[in-house]
Amino acid sequence: MIGSRSSNSISRSNEDVGAGAGCHAGAGCHAGAGTQYGRRRRGVVVMRFADKVCVVTGAAKGIGLATAQRLAAEGAHVVLAGRDGHALERAARTFQGAHEPLCVSLDVGEDDQCAQAVETVVARFGRIDVLVNNAGIYAKGDVVSTSPELWARILQINLTGAFYMSRHVVPHMMRRRYGVVVNVASEAGLVGIRGQLAYNVSKAALIGLTRSLAVDLAPYGIRVNAVCPGTTWTPLVERAVQAESDPAAARRALEECRPLGRLGSPEEIAAAVCFLASDECGFATGAVLAVDGGYTAQ
Ligand SMILES: NC(=O)c1ccc[n+]([C@@H]2O[C@H](COP(=O)([O-])OP(=O)(O)OC[C@H]3O[C@@H](n4cnc5c(N)ncnc54)[C@H](OP(=O)(O)O)[C@@H]3O)[C@@H](O)[C@H]2O)c1
Numbered sequence: 001m002i003g004s005r006s007s008n009s010i011s012r013s014n015e016d017v018g019a020g021a022g023c024h025a026g027a028g029c030h031a032g033a034g035t036q037y038g039r040r041r042r043g044v045v046v047m048r049f050a051d052k053v054c055v056v057t058g059a060a061k062g063i064g065l066a067t068a069q070r071l072a073a074e075g076a077h078v079v080l081a082g083r084d085g086h087a088l089e090r091a092a093r094t095f096q097g098a099h100e101p102l103c104v105s106l107d108v109g110e111d112d113q114c115a116q117a118v119e120t121v122v123a124r125f126g127r128i129d130v131l132v133n134n135a136g137i138y139a140k141g142d143v144v145s146t147s148p149e150l151w152a153r154i155l156q157i158n159l160t161g162a163f164y165m166s167r168h169v170v171p172h173m174m175r176r177r178y179g180v181v182v183n184v185a186s187e188a189g190l191v192g193i194r195g196q197l198a199y200n201v202s203k204a205a206l207i208g209l210t211r212s213l214a215v216d217l218a219p220y221g222i223r224v225n226a227v228c229p230g231t232t233w234t235p236l237v238e239r240a241v242q243a244e245s246d247p248a249a250a251r252r253a254l255e256e257c258r259p260l261g262r263l264g265s266p267e268e269i270a271a272a273v274c275f276l277a278s279d280e281c282g283f284a285t286g287a288v289l290a291v292d293g294g295y296t297a298q
Contacts, residue, residue: 046074047074047075048074048075048274048278048279048280049071049074049075049076049129049130049274049277049278050074050075050076051075051076051077052071052075052076052077052129052130053076053077053079053121053125053127053128053129053130054068054071054076054077054078054079054128054129054130054131054132054277055079055081055118055121055128055130055131055132055165055169056068056071056078056079056080056081056132056134057081057082057106057108057132057133057134057135057161057165058081058082058108058134058135058136059078059079059080059081059082059088059091059134060080060082060083060084060087060088060090060091061087061091061234061235062232062234062235062236062266063134063184063229063232063234063266063269063270063273064082064132064134064135064184065091065266066265066266066267066269066270067132067134067266067269067270067273067274068080068091068095068101069094069095069097069270070267070270070271070274071097071130071274071277072095072096072097072098072099072101073096073097074097074274075097075098076097076099076130077099077102077125078095078097078099078101078102079101079102079103079104079121079128080092080101080102080103080104081103081104081105081106081108081117081135082105082106082135083105083106083107083135084105085103085105088103088104088105089103102120102121102124104117104120104121105117108133108135108157108161108162108164108165109153109156109157109160109161109164110164111164111167114161114164114165114167114168115164115168117168118165118168118169118172119168122172127172127176128169128172128173128179129173129178129179129180130179130180130181130182130277131165131166131169131179131180131181131182132181132182132184132273132277133161133162133165133166133181133182133183133184133206134184134273135157135161136157136158136161136184136202136236137153137154137157137158137236138154138196138199138236138240139154139196139198139199140195140196140240141195141196141197141198142194142195142197143197146197146198150198151197151198154198154199154202155198155201155202155205157202158199158202158203158206159202159205159206159209162183162206162209163209166181166209166213169181170213170217170222173217173220173222174217174220174222177220177221177222178221178222179217179220179221179222179223180222180223180224180225180276180277181210181213181217181222181223181224181225182224182225182226182227182273182276182277183206183207183209183210183224183225183226183227184226184227184229184269184273185203185206185207185210185226185227185228185288186199186200186203186228186229187228187229187230187231187290187292187295187296188200188203188204189202189203189204189205189206189207189226189228190204190207190228190288190290190296191295191296203228206226207226207228207288210224210225210226210286210288211286211288214285214286215286217285218285223276223281223282223284223285224285224286225276225281225284225285225286225287225288225289226287226288226289227269227272227273227276227289227291228288228289228290228291228292228296229264229269229272229291229292230258230263230264230290230291230292230293230295230296231254231258231263231264231292231295232263232264232265232266232268232269233263233264233265233266234266237254237263241254251263257295258292258293258294258295258298259293259294259295259297259298260293260294261293262293263293264291264292264293268291269291272289272291276289
């Protein structure tokens with residue numbers, strides 16, 4: 001970041017709580033509100049995002065909320081962006097970072113709403129250091145059962161939404177010759193998972209967007225990377241599992257199909273997003289990090 005590229009601050013604490021230390025999160029292990037992510041081993045508190053302005057889309061719940069909480073706990077000014085203003089406000093009340101989150105309502109599938117939201121953030125803070133394109137939707141369907149409308153909707157939110165947010169945020173990053181974009185893709189973007197055609201394609205294309213942006217924006221000091229979560233216990237997955245005829249069996253199948261034999265937690269995905277977003281990961285751009293319990297290693 002211009003002016004504070006090496007500003008990651010480290011301070012002392014009496015606490016000895018790891019970022020998920022000991023939380024070899026079985027499915028359903030949610031660290032939840034109030035987790036002191038900034039606290040690390042031997043009482044050293046790492047604040048990798050001290051005073052950085054970090055925008056997270058889809059931040060009302062799930063992976064987006066866990067990411068925003070962790071960024072805030074490490075010192076960021078966090079902007080919670082999402083469709084439901086009330087849900088964002090409720091989420092904001094659970095934050096314990098130094099700065100109160102700013103909530104902005106937007107549908108990432110609408111270019112003018114993305115432009116307006118970015119304008120609001122820049123008017124308030126003067127800059128954006130980190131953009132996490134996390135908002136996404138999921139639906140089942142193969143090539144026969146996926147309607148053109150569903151296909152278009154999934155691509156619009158999961159892929160075009162990241163393009164819209166990036167096209168409005170990047171000029172502000174270019175001006176300062178600093179910025180980081182992290183796209184939340186999926187294991188489904190790395191391999192073809194049966195029966196979820198449009199979702200798979202949207203995430204594969206998001207990985208393509210990540211690599212193209214990384215190459216184009218490297219000369220401006222802007223890094224662009226992607227995290228590919230494996231199945232993670234969030235409201236999105238809970239909904240999909242509950243829709244099955246035998247939800248318990250469906251969940252078991254999701255756990256058993258990966259070498260680690262369990263689902264991920266939102267906090268584990270948030271940790272990977274924050275690593276890629278941090279300056280300690282400064283040499284990585286165009287990277288695609290699978291955090292999937294080994295699913296795509298098989
Ligand atoms: N959970 C997994 O297993 C998993 C695995 C791989 C990748 N991912 C990806 O990780 C991301 C987060 O997933 P999650 O599991 O945390 O999902 P989630 O629990 O359903 O949360 C998704 C968030 O995105 C928001 N959102 C959806 N459409 C939006 C739009 N058009 N504009 C703005 N916000 C929108 C939702 O808002 P509302 O509250 O209004 O719905 C919600 O807050 C998604 O991109 C997903 O594809 C998840």
